Amino acid sequence: MKDLRKKILFAVLILSAGLLLWGCKDTPSGAQPAIAPKAVEVNTVTLESQAAPVSVELTGRTASYRVAEVRPQVSGIVQKRLFTEGSEVKAGELLYQIDAATYQAAFASAEAALAKSEAIEYSAGLKASRYRTLVRTKAVSEQEQIDAEASWKQAVAEVAAAGAAVQNARINLDYTRVTAPISGRIGKSLVSEGALVTAQQGSALATIQQLDRLYVDVSQSANEFLQLKRKLAKSQAEHDGQLKTEVKVIMEDNSEYSESGVLEFSDVTVDQSTGSVTIRAVIGNPRHELLPGMFVRARLTSGQPQTVILVPQAAIVRNNRGQAMVMLVNDQSTVEARPVETGRNIGDRIIITKGLTDGEQLIVAGLQKIKPGVPVKVATQQPGAATQAAPPEHTTAQKAE
Numbered sequence: 354m355k356d357l358r359k360k361i362l363f364a365v366l367i368l369s370a371g372l373l374l375w376g377c378k379d380t381p382s383g384a385q386p387a388i389a390p391k392a393v394e395v396n397t398v399t400l401e402s403q404a405a406p407v408s409v410e411l412t413g414r415t416a417s418y419r420v421a422e423v424r425p426q427v428s429g430i431v432q433k434r435l436f437t438e439g440s441e442v443k444a445g446e447l448l449y450q451i452d453a454a455t456y457q458a459a460f461a462s463a464e465a466a467l468a469k470s471e472a473i474e475y476s477a478g479l480k481a482s483r484y485r486t487l488v489r490t491k492a493v494s495e496q497e498q499i500d501a502e503a504s505w506k507q508a509v510a511e512v513a514a515a516g517a518a519v520q521n522a523r524i525n526l527d528y529t530r531v532t533a534p535i536s537g538r539i540g541k542s543l544v545s546e547g548a549l550v551t552a553q554q555g556s557a558l559a560t561i562q563q564l565d566r567l568y569v570d571v572s573q574s575a576n577e578f579l580q581l582k583r584k585l586a587k588s589q590a591e592h593d594g595q596l597k598t599e600v601k602v603i604m605e606d607n608s609e610y611s612e613s614g615v616l617e618f619s620d621v622t623v624d625q626s627t628g629s630v631t632i633r634a635v636i637g638n639p640r641h642e643l644l645p646g647m648f649v650r651a652r653l654t655s656g657q658p659q660t661v662i663l664v665p666q667a668a669i670v671r672n673n674r675g676q677a678m679v680m681l682v683n684d685q686s687t688v689e690a691r692p693v694e695t696g697r698n699i700g701d702r703i704i705i706t707k708g709l710t711d712g713e714q715l716i717v718a719g720l721q722k723i724k725p726g727v728p729v730k731v732a733t734q735q736p737g738a739a740t741q742a743a744p745p746e747h748t749t750a751q752k753a754e
Contacts, residue, residue, distance in 0.1 A: 394732040396718035397682055402660050402711050410603070410652045411632070413571030417564065417645045418635070421535045422557035423448060425550040426528040427456065438541045442533045442561060449531035449558060451550065456529055460522035467515035474508035481505035537563035538641070562645060567638045569602060569614065571651045572629040578619065600634040602643070603650035612637040616653060662709050663702040668717045669695065679709070680716040682729055688716070690725040 429451040436448050481501040488498040533539070540560045544550060550558065602610035614636030623630055634651060636643070643649075670678045676692050683689040693708030709715070714731065716723070723729060 392686070392728040392730040393719060393722050395682070395716045395720075395723060395729045397714040397716050397731050398665075400662055400664070400709055400711055400713050400715055402662050404660050409573065410650055411571040411573055412648070412650050413569055415643050415645055415647045415649060416568040416570055417537075417562040418566040418568060419535050419537065419563035421533075421537070421561045423531060423533070423539075423559045423561065424554060424557050425449075425451060425531060426552055427451060427525050428551045429453075429455070429529060429549070431544055431546055431548045431550060434542055434544075434546060436539055436542075436559075438539065438559075440539060442536065442539050444533055444536045446533045447530055448533055448539070449544075451529040451531065453526060453529035456522070456526040460519070460526045463515070463519040463522040467512070467519050470508065470512040470515040474505070474512045477501070477505035477508040531558065533561055535561055535563055537561045537565075564638055564641050564644070567636055567643050567645065568617075569600065569634045569636055569649060569651045571632050571634075572624075572627070573632055575623045575628055575630055578630045578632070599654045600636060601652045601654070602636055603652060605648055610636070610643070610649075612639070661696070662705045662711070663699060664705055664709070664715055665717055666698065666701055666703050668715055668720075669693075669703060670720060679705075680720060680723060680725075682714040682716060682731060686728055686730070688723045688725050688727045688729055 431449055432452050433450040434448070435450065436442055436446070442448070481498075481504070484493055484498040484501040487493040488495055538561065540562070542559050543556060544558050598616040600614040600616055602612075602614070604610060614634045617633050617635045619630055619632045632651075632653070634653070664679065668679055670680070672678055672692075677695050678690050679693055681689045681691055691708055694706045696704030696706045698704075716729070719729075719732075
């Protein structure tokens with residue numbers, strides 16, 4: 354019994370000591386006041402709307418402006434090749450010489466046949482003329498006079514046929530000189546001296562491509578093409594129909610080609626397998642820097658700009674739902690997180706279609722050190738920096754079919 358009392362007394366003492374310590378914790382004496390958080394330095398830009406041209410960037414390939422395959426039009430042995438492979442040739446320049454001996458002989462024979470026909474026609478004409486006089490005095494019968502007239506007309510027809518044969522022989526003789534149908538750069542020769550070629554053969558002797566201008570063929574979805582077409586129609590109407598779509602070529606190394614082009618035509622049908630429309634532009638190529646078949650990107654710029662707010666892509670953050678957010682400095686110099694709606698990329702910047710207004714301060718550096726509600730101090734502020742020197746707007750490049 355005595356031991357039980359000691360245990361109860363010991364438990365009471367422990368409980369009293371615990372309550373005393375708890376009371377001391379709840380009512381501290383001489384507590385220090387809370388320290389205000391230090392303002393974080395950030396870099397900002399002042400948002401400002403700017404007129405930016407709207408364009409679409411598509412991938413495609415270059416194609417020769419004109420292509421001519423050189424083929425023989427008469428059969429024979431190639432005697433000479435008179436051009437350097439890969440050189441520039443002019444229209445009408447002699448490229449190959451085919452053995453002309455048989456064609457020269459055929460031309461001479463045709464000329465002789467023509468001379469014979471002309472002699473017969475001359476004699477028949479004189480006879481017909483004389484019979485016209487004799488028939489009046491009944492020296493010859495009317496039937497004889499009719500036969501003489503018919504013989505003369507037949508001789509006239511034979512002269513015409515012989516003249517056509519001479520012309521045909523001259524054409525074949527000329528065809529032994531294979532000339533360039535267009536001016537341009539000629540490729541490799543597929544035949545050499547001594548080769549037998551035939552008229553209208555399937556394989557070309559060489560190919561000439563005109564390179565001072567080139568086509569750029571790109572594909573665009575039918576829906577985007579209709580939108581671009583409406584924008585262009587609106588721009589042309591506002592500028593009295595004088596506005597044209599400018600085309601700039603972006604090379605594979607992302608450099609911009611120096612020459613500008615214009616949109617020439619779009620296909621009249623939609624590819625059923627891809628739902629795309631082929632767009633063709635013509636671009637100058639005076640120094641022959643572009644070659645047919647090169648992979649390029651074509652930037653089609655409409656003339657009517659639109660007013661937009663551009664922000665650096667680095668200033669866009671995503672919340673846990675994937676929504677685009679930006680961090681702003683509000684009137685209380687604290688961080689404000691605001692959801693925004695984004696549009697297309699323009700270089701290293703992005704269009705904000707909803708959520709921002711002119712004059713607001715956008716935080717562009719120091720985002721990893723802040724969160725909503727944190728006080729901040731602006732270290733660097735650049736008015737309008739987010740929208741200066743905006744390049745043309747363009748979409749993500751699409752692969753050409």
